[in-house]
Amino acid sequence: MLLKDEVADKAIKLTARERRFIKFASVEFDGQIYMTPQDFLESVVEQEPRPRLKRKTLSPEEVQKLKDVTPQLKHGSSQLFRSLRDKGIISYTEYLFLLSVLTKPHSGFRIAFNMFDTDGNSRVDKDEFLVVSSQLSGKTLFFKFEQIRTTMEKIFSFAWKGKRGIESKEGEEAEEHDDYVDDEQGLQRKHKVDTTLQIHFFGKKGNQDLQYDGFYNFMKNLQTEVLELEFCEFSKGCECITEVDFAKILLRYTYLDTDEYDNYLDRLLDREAKEKGVSFDEFRQFCQFLNNLDDFSIAMRMYTLADQPISKDEFGRAVKICTGSELNSHLIDTVFAIFDEDGDGLLSYKEFIAIMKDRLHRGFKSNVKSEGWEAFKHCLKQEMKQQS
Structure with a gap:
């Protein structure tokens, strides 16, 4: 034994x-x-x-x-x-x-x-x-x-x-x-x-x-099946999820502190004047973009050269370059409402990429400490996110 x-x-x-x-x-x-x-x-x-x-x-x-x-x-x-x-x-x-x-x-x-x-x-x-x-x-x-x-x-x-x-x-x-x-x-x-x-x-x-x-x-079917599961968890049978639900899905695999996590959601709530919702097709399109994140990083470096903040137009062009399709303008507005920290219409490239990589790999890439106190704190954060 x-x-x-x-x-x-x-x-x-x-x-x-x-x-x-x-x-x-x-x-x-x-x-x-x-x-x-x-x-x-x-x-x-x-x-x-x-x-x-x-x-x-x-x-x-x-x-x-x-x-x-x-x-x-x-x-x-x-x-x-x-x-x-x-x-x-x-x-x-x-x-x-x-x-x-x-x-x-x-x-x-x-x-x-x-x-x-x-x-x-x-x-x-x-x-x-x-x-x-x-x-x-x-x-x-x-x-x-x-x-x-x-x-x-x-x-x-x-x-x-x-x-x-x-x-x-x-x-x-x-x-x-x-x-x-x-x-x-x-x-x-x-x-x-x-x-x-x-x-x-x-x-x-x-x-x-x-x-x-x-x-x-x-x-293609496997990717769609997993995305449908995630989407349905928040849609509750409706055709669309809210912009806040969309943000929660993007942030659910991160190591953000609870206060940081709340700040992202609060920014979105303050800036979204009218709730339009995010359809499954829009959600799937954005997740397909995330699967091209490495190509997006290269495209953005061509625009910014020094990892400077990026505008909505630059973001949209880079997405089209690496995926071949355009993201819905409302989806881009929602992403910027979440990640534009100071409201100047620009996105922090490094912060966005880091969080999206956690989302893409579902936390595995950053899950270095998975035992003991750090694991307990992360588990507690994740549970609070699920309840919020």
Whole structure:
């Protein structure tokens, strides 16, 4: 039995994403923990998982039933994860993969697929897909390629073996050729099971090719599904959310003090003479802009050169440059009402970028201290934000 200090040491060594996966994962099979589709959605939009007594241990028969209800890629939609609910399993490496999808601009996928679609037929095989996945994880093409390849093998190896007619041996002999990590947390234990994502992409037999159009739609639908969840949380069934609700969504993942947080909302309330509301399409358009935040930063540096405050016109032009579309003028006015500190019609570039990066990465990038007093203070701030 582990001593208390040893348990604490092991917990500290886990990354923020590992801790969050373990916290929200509600099922287990063959010694490995998994998220359900519902767990994944909740891990993205909720502070804490729903109460439960313990993880559910799945039987082989139950896992087979999950495989049978998984829809094909061509039947995907922006309701996929919500319709599956607890009828699916997502591994830790897939969790990281899905998180990366949420922060990527649509143009990034087209560029990646065009680079590695060697025959130009809008299809990628398994090897091509591994290279594309390296782009999703933010790594350069050839940097630690073998490590990237091995990680993605953990997601897709079982389907890949079946596609090439390689039968998996049973017993100890098979385990000798199995390079899965056997960790103590059950994140990546040795196992032989097709996950929901594998079946959705490659079919029940694992022998289908992944086409660009299908994967592009999967990415687009996943982003839309998560944004719909966030939007509906505040819209309460209405077509629009208020400008204050829009501000709360932007600020919910920041480390702002309570007073600072209130100042942002108070500025907005003082400057918004008439409430027009923000539609879902406007909200989605702004979030798609955030996925192009790196390009926006480059565009703004071209305008300001020295990170000087920026005007509404400069902001709008930079958004159009990096996204190809224009933001609604009311949305720009709302953003400036929130972030224009002294009311001079100019936006603090550094402050805006810092907060938007926290929003884009849902707090993970700045979540360095996740234990002890700092974690308690942040948790308290987040709870106060939710109640305000």
